[in-house]
Amino acid sequence: MTGTALLTDRYELTMLQAALASGAAHRRTVFEVFARSLPQGRRYGVVAGVDRVLDAIEDFRFDEDTLEFLRSARVVDERTLEYLASYRFSGDVYGYREGEVFFPGSPILVVEGTFAEAVLLETVVLSILNHDCAVAAAASRMVHAAGGRPLIEMGSRRTHEHAAVAAARAAYLCGFASTSNLMAERRYGIPSAGTAAHAFTLVHDSEKEAFRGQLESLGYGTTLLVDTYDVANAVRTAVELAGPRLGAVRIDSGDLAVVAQEVRRQLDELGATKTKIIVTGDLDEFSIAALAAAPVDGYGVGTSLVTGSGHPTAHLVYKLVAREDPRGELIPVAKRSVGKPSRGGRKWAYRRISGGTATAEIVANRPMEDEGRPLLAKLIERGEVIGREPLAAARERHRAAMAELPLVAHSLSPGDPAIPTIFY
Amino acid sequence: MTGTALLTDRYELTMLQAALASGAAHRRTVFEVFARSLPQGRRYGVVAGVDRVLDAIEDFRFDEDTLEFLRSARVVDERTLEYLASYRFSGDVYGYREGEVFFPGSPILVVEGTFAEAVLLETVVLSILNHDCAVAAAASRMVHAAGGRPLIEMGSRRTHEHAAVAAARAAYLCGFASTSNLMAERRYGIPSAGTAAHAFTLVHDSEKEAFRGQLESLGYGTTLLVDTYDVANAVRTAVELAGPRLGAVRIDSGDLAVVAQEVRRQLDELGATKTKIIVTGDLDEFSIAALAAAPVDGYGVGTSLVTGSGHPTAHLVYKLVAREDPRGELIPVAKRSVGKPSRGGRKWAYRRISGGTATAEIVANRPMEDEGRPLLAKLIERGEVIGREPLAAARERHRAAMAELPLVAHSLSPGDPAIPTIFY
Numbered sequence: 001m002t003g004t005a006l007l008t009d010r011y012e013l014t015m016l017q018a019a020l021a022s023g024a025a026h027r028r029t030v031f032e033v034f035a036r037s038l039p040q041g042r043r044y045g046v047v048a049g050v051d052r053v054l055d056a057i058e059d060f061r062f063d064e065d066t067l068e069f070l071r072s073a074r075v076v077d078e079r080t081l082e083y084l085a086s087y088r089f090s091g092d093v094y095g096y097r098e099g100e101v102f103f104p105g106s107p108i109l110v111v112e113g114t115f116a117e118a119v120l121l122e123t124v125v126l127s128i129l130n131h132d133c134a135v136a137a138a139a140s141r142m143v144h145a146a147g148g149r150p151l152i153e154m155g156s157r158r159t160h161e162h163a164a165v166a167a168a169r170a171a172y173l174c175g176f177a178s179t180s181n182l183m184a185e186r187r188y189g190i191p192s193a194g195t196a197a198h199a200f201t202l203v204h205d206s207e208k209e210a211f212r213g214q215l216e217s218l219g220y221g222t223t224l225l226v227d228t229y230d231v232a233n234a235v236r237t238a239v240e241l242a243g244p245r246l247g248a249v250r251i252d253s254g255d256l257a258v259v260a261q262e263v264r265r266q267l268d269e270l271g272a273t274k275t276k277i278i279v280t281g282d283l284d285e286f287s288i289a290a291l292a293a294a295p296v297d298g299y300g301v302g303t304s305l306v307t308g309s310g311h312p313t314a315h316l317v318y319k320l321v322a323r324e325d326p327r328g329e330l331i332p333v334a335k336r337s338v339g340k341p342s343r344g345g346r347k348w349a350y351r352r353i354s355g356g357t358a359t360a361e362i363v364a365n366r367p368m369e370d371e372g373r374p375l376l377a378k379l380i381e382r383g384e385v386i387g388r389e390p391l392a393a394a395r396e397r398h399r400a401a402m403a404e405l406p407l408v409a410h411s412l413s414p415g416d417p418a419i420p421t422i423f424y
Numbered sequence: 425m426t427g428t429a430l431l432t433d434r435y436e437l438t439m440l441q442a443a444l445a446s447g448a449a450h451r452r453t454v455f456e457v458f459a460r461s462l463p464q465g466r467r468y469g470v471v472a473g474v475d476r477v478l479d480a481i482e483d484f485r486f487d488e489d490t491l492e493f494l495r496s497a498r499v500v501d502e503r504t505l506e507y508l509a510s511y512r513f514s515g516d517v518y519g520y521r522e523g524e525v526f527f528p529g530s531p532i533l534v535v536e537g538t539f540a541e542a543v544l545l546e547t548v549v550l551s552i553l554n555h556d557c558a559v560a561a562a563a564s565r566m567v568h569a570a571g572g573r574p575l576i577e578m579g580s581r582r583t584h585e586h587a588a589v590a591a592a593r594a595a596y597l598c599g600f601a602s603t604s605n606l607m608a609e610r611r612y613g614i615p616s617a618g619t620a621a622h623a624f625t626l627v628h629d630s631e632k633e634a635f636r637g638q639l640e641s642l643g644y645g646t647t648l649l650v651d652t653y654d655v656a657n658a659v660r661t662a663v664e665l666a667g668p669r670l671g672a673v674r675i676d677s678g679d680l681a682v683v684a685q686e687v688r689r690q691l692d693e694l695g696a697t698k699t700k701i702i703v704t705g706d707l708d709e710f711s712i713a714a715l716a717a718a719p720v721d722g723y724g725v726g727t728s729l730v731t732g733s734g735h736p737t738a739h740l741v742y743k744l745v746a747r748e749d750p751r752g753e754l755i756p757v758a759k760r761s762v763g764k765p766s767r768g769g770r771k772w773a774y775r776r777i778s779g780g781t782a783t784a785e786i787v788a789n790r791p792m793e794d795e796g797r798p799l800l801a802k803l804i805e806r807g808e809v810i811g812r813e814p815l816a817a818a819r820e821r822h823r824a825a826m827a828e829l830p831l832v833a834h835s836l837s838p839g840d841p842a843i844p845t846i847f848y
Contacts, residue, residue, distance in 0.1 A: 007585040009578065009604035011618030014642055018620065022637030024627045031623070056585070069610045077641075115627045122621075123604075126581035127588055154433065157550035158737040161431040161480070163584035164551055180433035180547075186493045194435030196442065197546075199455070199744035202757040203448045203539045213446030217501075218438055228759045253761035303737055312731040313582040320623035333626040335652045337677035 004056040005066055005087075008123045010075060016116055017080040025083075025116040027324040030346045033109035033129060034319070035102070039137070039311035041414025044405065045102040046140050046398065048170040049132030050095055053109070054385045056124045057089050089117050093380035095387070096349070099173055099398030100375065101405065103361040105421045107347040108316070110376060115323065122318040130316050131163060134308035135170040138285070140398065141309065142301055143175035144410050145289040150177035150298045152193050154280065155306030167306040173394045177298075188391055198252075201228040208237050221247035223278055226263070227254065235263055239270040248276035248297065256281065257294040264295035284309050285412055322346050332365070343423060349375040351404075352422075358404045364424035428480040429490055429511075432547045434499060440540055441504040449507075449540040452754060454746040454770045457533035457553060459526070463561070463735035465838025468829065469526040470564050470822065472594040473556030474519055477533070478809045480548045481513050513541050517804035519811070520773070523597055523822030524799065525829065527785040529845040531771040532740070534800060539747065546742040554740050555587060558732035559594040562709070564822065565733065566725055567599035568834050569713040574601035574722045576617050578704065579730030591730040597818045601722075612815055622676075625652040632661050645671035647702055650687070651678065659687055663694040672700035672721065680705065681718040688719035708733050709836055746770050756789070767847060773799040775828075776846075782828045788848035 019025035062084040091113025111118045153171040156164035168184035178193040185192040204210035220242045226234035226249045256279045267275050280300035325331045332344030345365040352360040352372040362371040379387030409418035443449035486508040515537025535542045577595040580588035592608035602617040609616040628634035644666045650658035650673045680703045691699050704724035743766050749755045756768030774786040776796040786795040803811030833842035
């Protein structure tokens with residue numbers, strides 16, 4: 001698992017071989033990551049995974065074993081293996097900071113280096129950003145839909161075991177309160193949450209024995225799962241055992257709005273007025289929004305979060321936009337493939353703000369500092385990572401970036417991006 | 425990245441703590457993995473990831489660093505940490521073999537052990553199976569739609585960087601010919617493929633220079649990407665440089681059926697009658713099927729494959745179905761939550777075959793050997809993995825399992841599962 005160099009498409013290496021032979025390998029280039037469009041109906045995208053990209057670029061090395069594999073599998077020739085043996089990205093990378101929002105055409109990552117060193121990074125950079133941005137976009141919508149109530153990320157079991165850890169990170173940076181995933185707590189310091197599943201109740205001889213066991217071991221502040229058999233019976237048993245000190249009950253099935261109402265009334269009647277109600281079970285931003293009026297104190301979200309709520313990948317691409325010509329000048333380039341237009345030339349990006357509200361995304365082929373808040377920060381300088389930051393900073397940035405967007409950004413109904421992208 | 429123990433939801437560990445306290449931890453249990461239903465309209469599911477599950481169970485250990493993290497994060501108490509320090513799954517696991525197909529209720533994995541040792545495995549087992557089975561189901565439909573033409577898996581950039589490797593594996597076991605992912609070749613021996621992207625053409629001063637560089641370095645058998653500027657010009661240039669020895673051209677945009685027709689005619693007129701045509705660009709099983717009559721020699725598939733073609737997770741659950749009672753007897757258990765019915769009791773499964781064609785999935789609470797082909801094999805015996813097999817065997821099994829299904833299984837239109845599940 002160590003090293004990221006083979007988390008790469010074969011053609012990045014065969015292009016390198018051919019470019020070393022043709023001489024183009026050492027031309028200076030600019031590659032950019034952007035989305036031609038947002039997923040259908042979405043109002044904004046969210047930048048996530050940037051710190052993971054920085055780690056991946058730093059770890060992009062070809063050790064002896066890797067080189068031997070490439071040799072024996074005949075992926076590339078000896079000259080290319082020699083180049084790879086000393087490979088180390090030595091260029092510059094600029095990017096939107098994590099938590100920032102983006103729109104169609106936003107150049108969220110700008111990679112400057114020789115063709116050889118920049119082309120190799122395409123696959124792993126896109127893997128990370130396409131995954132993390134997809135989850136973050138869903139998470140951000142859910143956080144808004146929850147209107148201040150805490151959200152627990154609990155989708156680990158619905159996605160690849162390592163994707164789960166990255167998903168927890170993306171959710172947290174968009175405002176989720178906690179995650180079920182222990183590796184996410186260990187690696188990123190995200191608070192973890194969770195108490196018990198139906199299996200815990202079922203393995204005991206009665207629900208009462210299970211609840212008693214849980215309360216004695218985990219304390220009265222724990223969350224008891226009350227829908228294994230009959231919700232009303234379970235709530236009665238729970239309060240009988242724990243009294244008003246009971247932390248919370250969790251409901252995982254049924255019509256959550258109706259059941260939450262009934263449980264709230266029952267808890268209040270039993271004197272457990274401070275006991276909270278957590279709901280889980282196939283929630284997404286729409287069902288969370290629909291529960292706004294229900295007496296719910298927190299949501300657990302799984303499947304729809306880790307699968308990007310209908311859009312499991314962010315459709316980001318990594319495109320060559322400029323390269324050195326024979327005279328040593330950097331010139332814009334763009335393919336002309338049908339339906340896949342690209343804009344050539346290195347980009348600068350700004351968010352135009354008027355009266356505290358964002359009004360446009362400015363994407364220009366030159367610096368235009370007067371146009372608004374600059375969106376590109378230097379992340380890697382001559383191969384050295386300089387742009388790392390704590391996850392808390394990204395989390396705060398997302399909050400601020402969202403607060404700056406016009407209200408329509410928060411609409412869950414399909415529509416155009418919240419602000420237009422203006423190209424100069 | 426080493427060890428799988430923290431790729432786990434917190435509640436598995438807090439349940440363990442409470443069960444150690446209540447005494448239920450050491451009860452014998454049976455957990456089963458199954459899907460209550462297939463994704464909407466799908467005719468069958470595909471079992472993938474079993475060997476990865478066996479690896480994950482073997483690597484499920486709590487080393488000193490992990491225990492120290494759990495202690496400092498106050499996830500569980502000292503008694504539980506002591507249990508975890510010597511944790512090693514010592515039970516039995518039975519499962520459907522990789523490549524086998526499954527239906528609603530099929531018990532694709534049966535885990536027998538104490539509650540303590542079996543409950544801990546839930547999250548990582550589900551992560552692996554939900555991801556790999558989702559990709560495999562999409563891959564299997566694409567392979568059928570391609571009708572014998574080779575498929576290249578090239579979705580790495582559209583999914584988490586490690587999920588990409590597992591996705592390539594799942595695709596290959598369902599009949600994909602190759603993958604773009606180099607780690608998948610290294611780890612699993614899957615043939616890798618790929619030659620060049622648009623960036624390679626754009627970094628050169630002309631398409632002709634790019635093609636010449638690629639041909640000289642990668643040989644005449646290479647695949648030239650012909651849609652960077654004008655397809656007809658590119659094809660002319662390609663054949664001018666390579667002659668009839670040119671291996672293939674790749675088309676990545678436009679109306680693929682129309683463009684493929686034009687390119688085929690042009691290649692034939694230029695004498696390159698053996699040069700193949702590969703198409704790529706947002707293909708799924710439906711667009712692949714729609715290209716059946718087009719002169720296409722191979723497909724490259726990315727996004728739709730790694731995202732399960734609309735169903736990025738397989739909806740598999742891991743449920744307690746039986747546990748020891750106070751007298752030491754194993755008794756069936758099942759929750760009664762609204763809309764989430766479970767069938768209690770340990771299951772056996774068989775595929776009923778009539779005249780070489782599968783007619784029903786038999787799921788029974790007792791062995792019923794006369795009912796058909798047994799579907800559960802012993803994979804782990806008293807903690808020892810005994811069920812590993814080469815990927816080639818799983819690939820052949822999938823081919824055979826598909827050949828056995830009634831023709832309706834191959835329908836891409838939505839409908840009921842290809843065979844009914846009968847519960848005894």
